[in-house]
């Protein structure tokens with residue numbers, strides 16, 4: 001019987017040969033992940049289960065990234081709790097500040113996710129790893145605590161919506177623009193409880209960094225997971241990082257989809273999500289030159305080396321406009337270091353950017369760039385909910401790194417072609 | 420189990436950032452979370468409500484971040500049940516896992532007004548607006564999730580089922 005890639009991976013981890021949407025299944029988890037906000041609660045739950053060891057110390061990743069380097073006493077206490085747990089239970093993949101970065105950048109970078117894996121993370125953007133042809137989804141802390149004890153969880157097999165991208169991309173249109181355009185089409189709950197399979201020839205042309213951007217924002221339409229069939233680009237990426245053998249699978253030709261949406265990309269321009277919803281998207285040409293106070297390039301959506309390079313290409317020999325704060329936060333220590341080696345960081349600094357330590361930073365209004373009342377920011381992150389980056393009366397616009405860099409120079413929302 | 424309380428009404432897409440803003444996530448203490456529940460959209464929410472009160476909302480309640488602090492804050496504030504036209508996926512799981520009852524009904528939230536006195540029968544899914552006598556039937560909760568709630572949350576459920584036993588012997 002035909003299955004989608006999501007169904008195949010779920011069946012593989014559940015035991016039966018075949019699963020269908022709606023089936024309630026128990027699955028084995030290849031990797032369980034939590035961060036400094038969700039791990040403390042998960043650890044509490046783990047302790048309540050009464051078990052004396054975790055299911056597998058090599059299959060748990062604990063990444064301090066949200067409020068680190070610790071922003072206050074409360075966050076320091078939470079990070080400490082996670083650190084001590086990692087030591088006590090011999091958690092192999094605990095990465096301290098200085099070797100780490102944003103969880104969703106770190107897991108792929110360290111080779112902890114490969115095609116066919118089933119990854120559960122106590123963070124909604126865990127759906128990012130679908131770009132590698134893995135099933136990955138976010139849960140809360142209680143689910144994660146129980147998984148740390150048992151290595152298993154229950155899932156309902158989701159129906160799949162397939163999005164097929166065809167045609168040729170315009171200049172400056174990247175994965176970020178494709179997913180923002182798609183969110184406008186789907187709405188914030190258009191894929192609630194569904195799998196979103198991103199496919200078509202355009203997806204195959206995207207780099208891994210851009211694919212991660214696409215699957216990262218699947219949850220912004222409510223999706224359980226976002227997924228892309230693994231190809232040579234994905235396999236080359238994991239080949240350099242992992243020694244495990246991937247379970248490579250693709251959707252069968254006769255697989256059953258709840259809906260297939262075709263998107264012709266030829267006329268898609270760079271896209272902007274206006275406040276206060278990631279689905280409130282307009283093409284750049286329809287957005288006026290809105291003045292800005294801050295530009296943020298970073299977050300698990302767009303903090304890859306390629307993103308920083310794109311920004312540097314635009315900022316080279318230019319200066320950030322007077323009155324604008326440009327904050328750049330590389331997604332990982334490795335990206336930071338490569339950015340230095342390649343001169344990218346120097347270019348950004350010369351243009352007037354401030355570089356933050358690899359972490360989530362202002363993405364969730366944690367620290368390192370909080371907005372005051374009435375301030376406006378353009379951000380490469382994934383959410384622009386009310387108050388997401390600071391004061392409830394501040395505004396966040398979402399766009400790609402290219403638009404962010406051009407806007408930083410021009411002082412208002414604008415594209416590189418206006419420079 | 421029958422619950423009864425006064426209604427606090429919310430619209431569509433109430434995300435977890437609105438339920439508990441990130442700046443309060445440096446704690447996982449239930450009472451502290453409760454104090455900051457809806458800090459930006461309904462400041463002082465915890466003082467305005469009485470224990471047992473009910474939240475009624477539109478579509479996609481609990482979307483966004485997976486923070487379990489959101490249902491914990493709502494439960495900690497004293498809300499007995501959330502009725503919405505639909506819930507976001509992760510919030511739905513989290514609520515059952517921590518033992519916050521939630522019910523999905525397309526119609527009830529359209530008729531229920533802020534301040535109404537409403538009763539909810541969790542076993543049958545019957546929702547009654549006591550001020551008007553209008554009755555609604557919520558979507559039935561899957562048997563498997565009812566088991567989790569009956570056990571007192573996911574931790575107790577897996578203990579009861581012996582799922583964590585492998586490591587305890």
Ligand code: SF4
Nearest residue numbers: 102299300360363364
């Ligand atoms: S960068 Fe932002 S969206 Fe990504 S994990 Fe951190 S807080 Fe969440």
